[in-house]
Amino acid sequence: MFNFDWLSGVSQETAKMIFLSLYGVIGLLVLLLPTEYVYEGIAKEDRHWWNNLKLWSIAVLSILASIYYHF
C-alpha cells in the first residue's frame, strides 16, 4: 500500500495524461477568478491588460504543459 502498488497497472502515457489534465484543471480555476481580485492592489486608473495575473498564470501553465507533452 505504501508504495502505491495498486497503481502499478497505470501506464506512463496515462500518467502523463493525468499530469496534463491537472494543468488544465488549474488553468480553468485560474480563469474562474474574478478579474477584480487579480488586479487588487493596483488603482483602477492604472490597470492594464499586462497587469492581469490570469494571463501570466495561463502563460506559465501553457509552457509547463508543453514541457510535459514533449518529454
Added chain:
Amino acid sequence: MLAGIDYFIVIAYIIGMLLLGLYFKKFVNSSEDYFLGGKSLPFWAIGMSIVVSDIGALDFVGVSGQAYRYGISVGNFDWVGSVPAMLLAAFIFIPYFWRGGMYTIPEYLGRRYNQKVRTIASVTWILFFALDLGVLFWASAVLLNVLMGWPIWISIISTAGVVGLYTYFGGITAVIMTDVVQFVIMFIGGFALVFLSLYEVGGWDNMVDKIATMGPEYRNHFDIIQPQDTKSPFPWTGILFGLTFVMANAYMIGNQSIVQRCLTAKNEWHAKASMIFGSALKMFIPILVLFPGLMAVVVHPGLADGDQALPMMIKSILPPGLVGLMFAAFFAGLMSSVDSLLNSTATLFTKDIYEPFIKKGADDKHYLKVGQITTLVLLVIGVATSPISSDFPGIYVAIQTFMSYFQGPIFAILLLGIFWKRTTEWGGLSALVIGIGFAIFLNVFKERFFTIEDPFLYISWWSFLLGFIINVTVSLLTKKHTEEQLQGLVFSSKILVKNKSL
C-alpha cells in the same frame, strides 16, 4: 583549478556582494525594515529572490548528480513541483498572510489554532533551517575542494563570513537585492556552461542518441514520467501524491523563507505577482542545473559519485574566465540560500519564540537587535553542524529527507486551517505532533515499508494523509472555534469578490 582571471572574477563578485549588501544597512531602522523590508519591494525583485534562494549551490551540485544518475525526471521538482503550488500560494494563501500583516507562517498557525501549534511549527522550522545551513555549507565546501583544492573548513568559514556580514546589517532588503544580482550571475554562468556543454556533446539530439545506446539503465533517462515500479526515487506516483500534492505546497505555502519574501511586497498585487513571476522563472532552472548532469553522462561516463558530475563538467568544458563566472554563479546560489535561511530563522526566533516567551513588550529596537544577534548565532550553528551531511549518500536527497519529516503534517494543518472552519486547536496540535512522529517512524523503518531507493516523496504523502485524518477526527470531537476567533483566518469566497474583506 582556477586561472588568474577566474580568481579576479570570483573575488570581485564576493566584494561586490559585500558592498551591495552593506549599502542597504541605511534602510534598516526598525524590526519591520529588518524582517519585512518596510513592505516596499517590487514583484520582480521578490520573484527573482524566491527562485535564486530556492535553487542554490545545493541544486547545482545535487540536481546535476541526480540527473546524471536518474535522468530528466529530477526536473519534476522545478516544474510540477513548483508551478501549481506557486499559483495556489499566489491566489489563495499569500493574500491572507499579506492582508493579515503577518511576519511568519507559524504566526498564522498561532492565530488559527493556538500558541502551542505556533511554537512547535516555529521550532521545527528553526531546527530544519539550522540543519539546512550545515548542508549548504558542506555542499559549497565539496565543490570548492574539487575545483580549487581549497581545504573544506576554509571554504565554509569564508562563505559564512561574507554572507553573515551583509545579512546582519542589511536584513531582508539586503538579502533580496543581492539575490537579484546573484540571480543574474547564476543565469549567465549557468547558461554559459549549458551552451558550451551542448556544443561539446554535439547538440541535444546527438546527446540523446549517445545516452540511449549506453545500456538498459539509461532507457528512461529522458522520460519525465517514471513508471510506478522504478527503482529511482521519482516514480510518477511519488511525484503526483508526494511532490505535487504535498511537498510542493508545503514548501511554497508553509516555508518561511519563501513566504516572507512575498510579505515584503509593496502591495497585494505585487505580492501575488511575485509568486507567479517566480513560477515563470522557475521553469528555466532545470536547464541550468539538470542539463549539465545529463551531458556529463556522455562526457564523463561511469562516475562513481553523481555529485561529481558538475565539478567535472566545469573543469573539462569551461575556458579560463568562464570558470570564474561559473564559480561566481555557484557562489551566488550558495549565498542566496544561506542569507535567506539566516534572515528567515532570525525572524522565526524573534517573532515566534523570543517576543512571546522571553521578553514581551520591549521596544522595537530591542527586537531588531535580537534579530541581528540571532543571525550571528545561527551562522555559528550552521558551520558547526555542516559535517553531518557527509554521512548521507546524496547531498540533495539529504535535504529532502530532513524536509519530509514535517512538510506533510504542516501542510495538512495549513490546508485545513484555511479552508475548514470546523478545524480546532486540538485537531491541529495532534495532527502536527502525530504526523511528524509518523514521518520519523516511516523514515527510520523505510526499508521495511518502501521498495524505492529513497522514499521521501511517499513519506511526505503518508504523513500528510495521517495528519489530515487526525486533524479532521480530533476537530470533530472537540469544541469548535467561534466566528470571532476565525475572523480573517479562514477562506471565504468574499475575498474573491469583496475587496479587503476576509
